[in-house]
């Protein structure tokens with residue numbers, strides 16, 4: 098059985114058993130103790146081991162693959178063109194995300210008629226979670242002009258230790274550009290070492306992926322077995338609008354792009370990247386998914402290493418299409434709940450702010466929540482009202498992270514297609530891709 102199928106089965110079984118366990122909780126208090134035990138000693142550790150294995154490869158993999166990718170693109174004098182195309186794709190896709198979100202809220206009006214009692218109940222019961230979230234956010238410096246100046250690290254090793262992705266990416270970008278400018282005899286050794294590091298990390302990711310079916314099962318079981326489904330029902334229209342947005346983005350934006358621009362069968366494309374999508378869905382973290390994204394994109398989609406190394410790490414930190422959509426829906430939803438009218442100009446400002454905030458959102462679970470609070474205060478909507486949706490956020494985060502990461506692969510595919518540099522690689526021919534030269538005929 099292929100690893101794709103195994104991972105998908107893990108996901109389905111995790112959801113099914115998790116929901117059963119969740120229901121059983123209501124019948125027996127003893128079962129709650131048993132469930133705690135299972136999560137603490139079995140499913141919890143399995144999920145954590147998988148996440149740790151992915152995270153331990155992130156920094157070396159991102160650093161080496163960006164530096165090598167940029168160096169190779171730089172040597173071919175294509176950095177400006179590929180860079181411009183990449184950022185343009187990120188920007189357009191993100192703006193479409195928010196606009197679609199806003200449009201759907203206008204159509205379905207999920208914020209109109211939310212029970213005020215439920216509103217204040219939710220705000221008070223999630224206020225503690227919210228303040229913990231805000232404390233973590235502010236302890237990391239919050240958001241401001243320094244968010245952008247800190248992209249340039251003073252100390253690479255501190256940035257690596259703190260998993261400060263943008264700073265590590267910046268250093269690797271600069272290093273790649275610099276290597277492309279020194280004579281070949283001097284750069285050769287560095288190129289070989291960095292390529293070896295990237296290749297070795299991809300092999301380690303392969304070990305982690307072998308664990309994925311069990312880890313996906315465990316992670317999703319942990320979540321669904323303890324999730325407050327009752328709340329999902331109370332906020333059903335809001336949740337429906339967010340998920341409808343994700344589905345529409347997938348079918349009306351990504352699919353036509355894959356069919357018309359990338360010129361591949363969208364369904365085959367999505368089948369190839371299924372492990373990426375499921376990893377994103379279960380971990381709710383673009384960063385944790387990044388190693389899988391790089392491996393699968395190179396080996397199964399046929400994205401050449403230089404483009405994958407450049408576009409995918411940048412995408413994981415800057416290209417958040419699902420997050421932008423979610424931000425658009427949430428801001429307008431809360432504006433409706435509080436009866437704050439937003440003019441067309443206001444809505445354009447929401448789009449602009451959401452794009453900016455999505456770029457600044459870290460690729461970790463729930464990272465967009467503090468960003469949305471910053472948008473809310475701009476429109477005199479109480480920032481703490483975000484607590485209304487906090488209880489259902491994890492489920493929504495799974496969907497938006499899946500969309501975020503899919504957007505990165507779609508962008509990498511657009512760049513590969515327009516540069517005419519596919520690697521010959523489909524299921525089963527992975528090793529060819531890893532050892533062959535950078536460019537080959539489509």
Ligand code: ASP
Pocket residue numbers: 381382383384417420458459460461462463464465466494497498501
């Ligand atoms: N969890 C998202 C990601 O990692 C970020 C967010 O929207 O909270 O891509």
